[in-house]
Structure formats: structure tokens, C-alpha cells
Amino acid sequence: MPLTVYIITAIAYALAGCYVLYILFFFFGFRHLKRQVLKEDREMPPLTVIVCAKDEEAHIEMCIRSILAQNYPKDKLSIIAVNDRSGDRTGSILDALSQENEQLRVLHLSDCPAGVSPKKNAIAKAIALSGTEFIVASDADAQHDPDWLRSYGSLCNDKLGAATGMCLFKKDTYASAWEETWQSMQTLLNLSYSMVISGAMANGFAITAYGSNMMYRKQLFTEGSAMKDHIVSGDDSFIVFEAHRRKYDVVFNAHPASVVRNVPEDSIRGVINQQVRWASHVTKMTVPVVLLGLTVFFFYLSLILLPLLAFVDISVLAYWGGLVLIKAACDLLYMSYTLKKFNIPYRFRHLLLMEIFQAPFIVCIGLYGTFGKFTWKGSTYKKTLPKTK
Numbered sequence: 264m265p266l267t268v269y270i271i272t273a274i275a276y277a278l279a280g281c282y283v284l285y286i287l288f289f290f291f292g293f294r295h296l297k298r299q300v301l302k303e304d305r306e307m308p309p310l311t312v313i314v315c316a317k318d319e320e321a322h323i324e325m326c327i328r329s330i331l332a333q334n335y336p337k338d339k340l341s342i343i344a345v346n347d348r349s350g351d352r353t354g355s356i357l358d359a360l361s362q363e364n365e366q367l368r369v370l371h372l373s374d375c376p377a378g379v380s381p382k383k384n385a386i387a388k389a390i391a392l393s394g395t396e397f398i399v400a401s402d403a404d405a406q407h408d409p410d411w412l413r414s415y416g417s418l419c420n421d422k423l424g425a426a427t428g429m430c431l432f433k434k435d436t437y438a439s440a441w442e443e444t445w446q447s448m449q450t451l452l453n454l455s456y457s458m459v460i461s462g463a464m465a466n467g468f469a470i471t472a473y474g475s476n477m478m479y480r481k482q483l484f485t486e487g488s489a490m491k492d493h494i495v496s497g498d499d500s501f502i503v504f505e506a507h508r509r510k511y512d513v514v515f516n517a518h519p520a521s522v523v524r525n526v527p528e529d530s531i532r533g534v535i536n537q538q539v540r541w542a543s544h545v546t547k548m549t550v551p552v553v554l555l556g557l558t559v560f561f562f563y564l565s566l567i568l569l570p571l572l573a574f575v576d577i578s579v580l581a582y583w584g585g586l587v588l589i590k591a592a593c594d595l596l597y598m599s600y601t602l603k604k605f606n607i608p609y610r611f612r613h614l615l616l617m618e619i620f621q622a623p624f625i626v627c628i629g630l631y632g633t634f635g636k637f638t639w640k641g642s643t644y645k646k647t648l649p650k651t652k
Contacts, residue, residue: 264576264578264579265575265576268572268575268576268579271565271569271572272569272572272579272582274565275562275565275566275569275582275586276582276585276586278558278561278562278565279562279586279589279590281558281562282558282559282562282589282590282593283589283593285555285558285559286593286594286597288462288463288466288468289458289459289462289463289466289597290462290597290600291462291466292461292462292463292464292465292466292468293458293461293462293465293600293601293604295465295466296461296462296465296515296517297517298517298518298519299414299417299418299516299517299518300417301410301413301414301417301518301520302413302416302417304336306416306417307335307336307339307413307416307417308339308395308396308397308416308419309339309340309341309394309395309396309397310335310339310340310341310395310397310398310399310412310415310416310478311341311342311343311393311394311395311397311398311399312330312340312341312342312343312398312399312400312401312412313342313343313344313345313386313389313390313393313398313399313400313401314326314327314330314342314343314344314345314401314402314403315344315345315347315382315385315386315389315402315403316344316345316346316347316349316353316357316403317346317347317348317349317353317381317403318349318350318351318353319349319351319353319403319404320349320351320352320353320356322403322404322526323344323353323356323357323403324356324360325406326401326402326403326404326405326406326407327342327344327357327360327367328360329405329406329407330342330401330407330412331360331364331366331367332409333407333409333410333411333412333413334409334410334412334413335412335413335416337366340366340412341366341368341393341394341395342364342366342367342368343368343369343370343389343392343393344357344360344361344367344368344369344370345369345370345371345372345385345386345388345389346369346370346371346372347372347375347381347382347384347385348372348373348374348375348381353403354369354371357369368392370388370389370392372384372385372388380498382498383498386400386484386498387484387485390481390484390485393481395481396480396481397415397419397478397479397480397481398478398479398480398481398484399412399415399477399478400474400475400476400477400478400479400499401475401476401523402474402475402476402523402525404525404526405430405475405476405523405524405525406523406524406525407523408519408520408521408522408523409520410518410520411520411521411523413520414428414516414518414520414521415428415478415516415521417518418478418514418516419478422511422512423480423511423512423514424479424480424483424503424505424506424507424509424511424512424513425469425472425477425478425479425480425483425502425503425506425511425513425514426477426478426479426513426514426515426516427460427464427472427473427476427477427478427499427503427515427516428473428476428477428515428516428518428521428522428523429454429457429461429473429476429521429522429523429605430453430457430473430475430476430522430523430524430525431450431453431454431522431523431524431525431607432449432450432453432524432525432526432527432528433446433450433524433527434446434527444613444616445531445534446527447609447610447613448613448616448617448620449527449528449534450527450609451598451609451613451614451617452538452617452621452624454598454602454607455594455598455617455621457473458597458598458601458602460472460473460515461515461517461601462601464513464514464515465515468551469503469504469506469507469513470500470548470552470555471499471500471503471548471552472499472500472502472503472513473499474498474499475523475525476521476522476523477499477502478516479502479503479506480506480511483502483505483506483509483511484498484502486505500544500548504548504549519605519606522605535628536637536638538624538628538632539628539631539632539635539637540632540637541632542628542629542631542632542633543632543633543637545629545632545633546633556629559625560625560626560629562590563621563622563623563625563626564626565586566583566586566587566590566622567622567623567626569582569583569586570583590618590622591618594618594621595614595615595618598614599611599614
């Protein structure tokens with residue numbers, strides 16, 4: 264084997280070794296993940312739920328009604344819904360709901376300051392109106408279990424900084440077998456992120472959080488880097504990093520009631536755009552998280568490029584096969600174990616298909632998220648906004 268090929272193969276196996284260690288780290292963390300006992304009404308803290316919505320007329324009523332139906336003390340719950348420059352009936356739907364429910368307050372925004380992420384601007388406006396220490400965030404297309412808020416309220420204590428739960432992007436019915444296949448792969452891909460986040464958090468390592476399903480102390484947003492940075496996306500990540508910096512606990516909400524169900528993307532192009540948006544702020548994360556991401560990225564890249572070296576030395580294919588088996592064994596065992604623990608049904612063939620396409624998909628998403636553009640709520644962005652003078 265030529266020396267250059269040998270060195271590249273050795274580096275690929277070193278990256279594979281790191282990958283195995285990461286999966287073991289997540290696995291042992293996940294094994295220590297415990298669901299909390301739901302507390303009584305008298306022990307529940309006051310909470311403010313913030314829902315930011317732009318052009319969400321198809322989902323906003325379902326979302327707000329599922330929050331209003333929470334099994335939570337009415338005198339300790341307030342809801343602030345932000346109609347963020349919607350061009351559809353979102354605002355009128357929210358106004359009608361607020362007439363029926365005094366717990367709901369509606370804020371209408373007609374513009375966004377230059378150089379500020381629209382989503383972060385909407386959150387900041389809502390937080391300014393809130394009167395509670397803890398904020399609970401939900402997307403406008405989310406459906407919630409009746410004990411969703413109680414599962415978060417039961418986590419509150421003096422040491423808690425932030426908590427996040429699982430988001431299940433899943434449809435009830437499919438138009439064809441092909442749609443079921445790619446939608447199921449989308450569901451499993453997003454669940455794989457949850458399983459990694461939960462295992463890491465259980466070990467005290469916060470990678471990110473789900474902004475559509477999380478709770479945090481208000482000052483972590485207002486006084487931290489979530490608003491000061493001009494990055495379009497990523498307020499959820501910066502909140503948990505700020506919590507760690509201030510020595511607060513960051514936990515994964517493992518109670519079954521904490522799982523929210525979100526509307527999945529309805530096209531493959533939409534899935535790609537969503538993943539690019541999520542990846543757009545990865546290089547702005549903490550050094551340990553960036554190192555983790557780079558290790559996984561280059562390991563996946565080696566799985567794509569190593570077969571090309573077979574043109575130089577055919578024996579490389581055997582070593583490449585070993586790398587594929589290492590990744591598949593780690594991923595399939597970890598996902599099967601964690602999905603079973605959360606009682607999430609899945610079909611193994613969909614998990615296997617996701618495994619086949621995951622490496623090239625993640626590599627492309629990582630590159631495009633770093634150097635390309637994405638669309639979000641009708642606007643096109645890079646990972647950062649132009650800074651204002």
C-alpha cells in the first residue's frame with residue numbers, strides 16, 4: 264500500500280475510533296437519563312409560554328389550544344403569542360383566541376430591525392412582556408401532551424438553567440409508499456439528533472437544544488449571547504451555552520409528556536433547507552461542540568472519499584468496508600436502544616436506509632450550512648446577518 268494511502272486510511276480509522284468513543288459516551292449518559300416525578304399544583308412555578316408565528320394559519324389554533332388545555336394551574340400560566348409580520352390569517356386567529364382566553368396575550372409585529380434575526384426579535388419582544396423567571400418555548404406548529412408544561416415545571420429548581428425535550432416530526436398518513444419512506448427517514452434523522460442531545464446532556468455536555476421545545480431562565484436570553492450575536496438561527500444553542508457558563512444545570516426532559524409533535528417538512532427540498540438552517544450556526548458553537556462536529560464531519564467525509572483510493576490500491580476497499588461496519592454497528596445499536604426506551608415505533612428498513620444515506624447527506628448539509636444560503640419564512644439568509652453600524 265502506498266504511504267499516502269496508508270496515512271489517509273490510518274487517519275480514517277483514528278476518526279472512527281473517536282466516533283466509537285462518542286457513541287459510548289452518549290450511550291452511558293442515556294442509560295443514566297431518568298424521568299422526573301410530576302409535582303403537585305402547589306409546587307408548580309409560574310411559567311410563560313412564548314409562541315412566535317409567521318404565516319401559520321394552518322397550525323396556530325391547534326398549537327395554542329393544546330397549550331390552553333394544559334394540566335397546569337391557570338393562575339400560574341401565561342401565554343404570549345407573537346404574530347411576526349404574517350401575511351395570512353395568523354393574526355386574526357390569535358386575536359379571536361385571546362378574546363376567549365384571558366391567559367393568552369397577542370403581540371403583533373409589523374417590522375424587524377436591520378441586523379437582527381426576525382425570530383430572535385420576536386422572542387425578545389415577548390420576553391419583555393413576560394413576568395416569570397422561566398420561559399417555555401414552543402413552535403407554532405407543535406402539538407402538546409396535556410402534562411407537557413407540568414413536566415417542565417417539575418424540573419424547576421434554583422440550580423436549573425435550561426431544559427429541552429424531544430421533538431417528533433411525523434405525519435399520520437402518507438400519500439404513497441415513497442412518501443412514507445422518505446418521511447420516515449426524515450423522522451428518524453431528527454430523532455437521531457434528540458438521542459445524541461439527550462445522552463450528552465445526561466453526562467453534563469450540552470451540544471444544543473430544541474428551540475421548539477425548551478425552558479430556560481429569562482436572563483439567559485436577555486443578558487447572554489442569544490440576542491447579541493447577529494447569527495440568524497441558534498438562539499436555543501446559545502442559551503444552553505450561557506447556562507453552562509453561569510454554572511446552571513442543563514437537563515434533558517425525559518418524561519414522555521415532554522415530547523411535542525411538530526409538522527414535518529412536506530418535500531425533500533424542504534428537509535434539505537431545514538437541515539441547512541440548523542447547521543448554519545455550528546461553527547459559532549463552543550470549542551468542544553465544534554471539535555465534536557468536525558470529528559464526525561471528517562469521519563463521514565472519509566467514508567465518501569476512501570473508496571476513490573481503490574483506483575490506487577484495491578485493498579483500500581476492505582478497510583473502507585470495516586469503517587462502514589463500525590459506523591453502522593454504532594448507529595443502529597444506539598438508535599435501536601434509545602428508540603425502544605422512548606417507546607417510539609419505527610421500521611428497521613427505514614432506519615437502515617437512513618444509515619446508508621446519512622454520511623453523504625450530513626457532509627453536504629454541513630458544507631452548505633457553512634458556506635451556502637437557506638430560506639426561512641419567505642426570506643433568504645446566510646448564517647449571519649449584515650452587521651449594522
